Amino acid sequence: MPRPEIIKWLRTQFFPHMWCPGCGHGIILHALLRALTDLEKKPEETVIASGIGCSSRMPGYINACTVHSTHGRSLAFATGIKLAKPELTVIDVMGDGDCSAIGGNHFIHACRRNIDITAIVMNNNIYGMTGGQASPTTPEGARATTAPYGVIDPSFDLCKLAEGAGATFVARSVVSNPKQCEKYIVDGIKHKGFSVVEIISTCHTQFGRRNKFRSPIDNINRVKDLSVSQAKAKDMTPEELKGKYVTGLFVNVEAPEYTDQYFSLVDKVKGE
């Protein structure tokens, strides 16, 4: 049972939630709320944006300033919010399809700008809400409704994509490690700049069912078994790492933040 201070962050009137029982996204919601509580954030100073998909229903259950925007565009909404009121804590929750397919362009440009937003990518390797179509992170060989004999498209490594595009904080965890999820969300929010926290989530209904991982526990065990810490991964060959989820903090560097740069430019142009 969550602590009372966490319950305060929930819109319990909207429960039961729409996620399937056993969905990994609930673990991420709890980790996010623990992080916000740990950081003593106030709901009225916290904005949570989302796009479309199972992941994107999360802000609806959170008692803060929340927006359920269009598919793939939540970072554009979040960018507008942060620029209008830089003092707010802005968090963007996305799914893998939302972040890396239809919203891929917004994702790389948010990384490039280094705007102080924390992007939590809930990667369950599938389009869950629409019925299990292959996403850009569905592992090669895995089955999906649009790939009944297995996916042949190589999948994205979202952390490498974020790093390559210029994000200044990049970390990955798995739902089987909720304490680590919470820690990376805390550190990501504290970091001044664009933070990407990818959390490997589970979808037994749409991914697991078609890939011989039927129950929620099977799916949580799957991501647990496939996760490898960054330290361990260093000593493994590329063949051994194939299909694994490497967890850890990959990037944590200081760089000029976008809204700071923007408002100092405004001051400069005004001659102040």
Place this chain on the structure above:
Amino acid sequence: MSKKIFVSGDEAVAEAVRLAKPHVISAYPITPQTVAVERISDFVEDGTLKAEYLHVESEHSAMSAAMGAAAVGARTFTATSSQGLLYMSEVLPYVSGARFPIVMMNANRTLATPWALLSDHRDSLSQLDSGWIQVYCEDAQETLDMILQAYRISEDPRVMAPMMVNLDGFVLTHTYEMVELPAQAEVDAFLPAYTTINRMDLDDPKTVCYAAMNDYMEFHMKQELDMRKVPSVIEEVDRLYGDKFGRYYDGMVEQYLCDDAEVVLVTLGSVTGTARVVVDAMRKEGHKVGLVKLRYMRPFPREEILDIASRVRAIGVLDKDISVGYEGIVFTNVNSTVADLETSPGRINFIGGLGGRNISKENTRGMFNELLELARGEKKEKIQFVNARCEYHG
């Protein structure tokens, strides 16, 4: 030989696409279109349909990829719904301007915000001006038949326009019915392989989508003049299809018991089924009511509507949409046609079904009663909301 199959509307679309043998399918998932593209992807993967299936990363790309394929002379298919259609909208006039006969299924679903999943017609009607032919289906059988007819109509050299086949989300996409599936050989005879001169060709290099500048206006005049001839092609294909497969849809408009009707209700899509039952019941009670099933919104059946309007005392138009700040979109279209008459019948715009709100038999009977009272000279509000939970007086 044709056979009977028990399928949903989405599955009927997939079966029709398999029979039409497109070369390229590109699609992005959106509820309630997904089952259709999943089944098509099954057909492609198991070799039943020899085609390229492209998993694209957005609807904008789905239509762009379809256009690229059409530009080299491929028969193409895509499918979407609601927000997906809006995201495609930039590419829709590209396709129609380039005169590529792409066929698209649109599962009618309302638009955000607030978010909702169920069916109304706000998505497709927002794209009326995109240069696409638009047809609306009443059931899964009609949807299957219209996908096949759509290729025949849009690929006709007199037409060369893309076509959107609309079916109501969930009501049709997700409900099951017995559907007659034509045999492949018969479909092949009805729908010959697609050949066109409007394509990129290494032996005869040309540009597609060039910057017209000074010719732009004439370009679109030609498009409009060609579109005016489309109703006769639609009627022709409807007869041809009926002769071959035994199902006729009356071309642009189906008139149900309109010959001696005093009042008629104009409907679009699956709600026509409900209205049909109500017309039957009210006819038995002696009321002279009729039903106008508007099948095509573009091109608009001006002649048929004028003919009906000149014979009746009142017309109701049921819009499952609203152009906020004015009236229902179908109503505007019917009205501008009726304005050509010297004396026009009374008219009421019924707005219902927004976000999938039910339109029951009782609601439909209520609409006919309003029309009958208007025909008797009673004063009626011009725009009425149907089955709303709050009062409205406009």
